[in-house]
Amino acid sequence: MINILIVEDEKPISNLIALSLKKAGYHCTCVYDGMEALDMLEGQYPDLILLDIMLPGADGFEILEYVKPLNIPVIFLTAKDALEDRVAGLRLGAEDYIVKPFEIIELLARIEVVLRRYCKLENHISVEGLEIDTDSRTVMRYETKIHLTQKEYDILLLFARNPGKVFYREVIYERVWGGDYTAESRTVDLHVQRMRKKVGWEECLVSVPRIGYRLEVRK
Incomplete structure (x- = not known):
């Protein structure tokens, strides 16, 4: 799992970011002080750092100087515009x-771009009988190419990268469509059902009552 360090001294902002990233399948650690971040980086190396500039202890520019030799990508999140x-x-x-x-949806998109640049996100996924090439966006099952719409593919990739994780319908909608989900909408369910049938995941992509869906990887 991708590990992201969030260095942000405003706890409500940090907690909101962490909650959103965890829903998207990332593991997050939050620190609220620049010196605390430097201490942590002496013993562990995250895959990505989200870094505020105006921090107590040591500011974001000082932390970035420390991080550069470690080859850890950094995205600044700051009010300094x-x-x-x-x-x-x-x-x-x-x-x-x-x-x-x-917007969180923009942050998630930018995180994915940076992780791909650093080859942190795999470009080939093998899961439940499928071979997924994320560079060409092709999906194969037993050497047969499966044709998916863009939305169906995005939903598939979300589950393929996070087997065993329950995804709320609201999260699926936010990640794939962007914007706010309405409880009356059947959009997510219809797309999941069509994708599930096309790729042969009728048994392993299970519905979680009143919540959403989970990909159960069978041994």
Whole structure:
């Protein structure tokens, strides 16, 4: 599982980010102080750091200088929206610079871009009889290519990357369509059912009553 370190001194923001990333299948650790982040980085190496600039103890620019030799990608999340701050952050080596406030769906998309750049996300997935090539977006089952719509493929990839994890309908909708889910909508269920039938996952992609769906990997 991808490990993301969130360094943000505003706890409500940090907790919201962590909750959203966990729903998307990431493992998160939150720290609220720059020195605490540096202490943690002496003993463990996350796959990605989401880093505020204005922090107690040590600021984001100082942390980035420390992190550069470790080859850990950094995305700045900050209220400092001046052009010179953005340029300074990118020149120091940050992979991206996102100004608060931001939409979670945009943050998730940018995280995926950076993780792919660093080859943290696998480009080939074998799961439950399927061979998925994420570069070409092709899906094979027993050497037969399966044709999926874009939404069906995105749903498939969400489960393939997170076997055993329960996904709420709201989370599936947010990740695949973006925007807010309405309880009356049957969009998620219809797309999941069509995708499940096409790839032969009628038995292993199970419905969780009143919640959503889970991919059960059979041994």
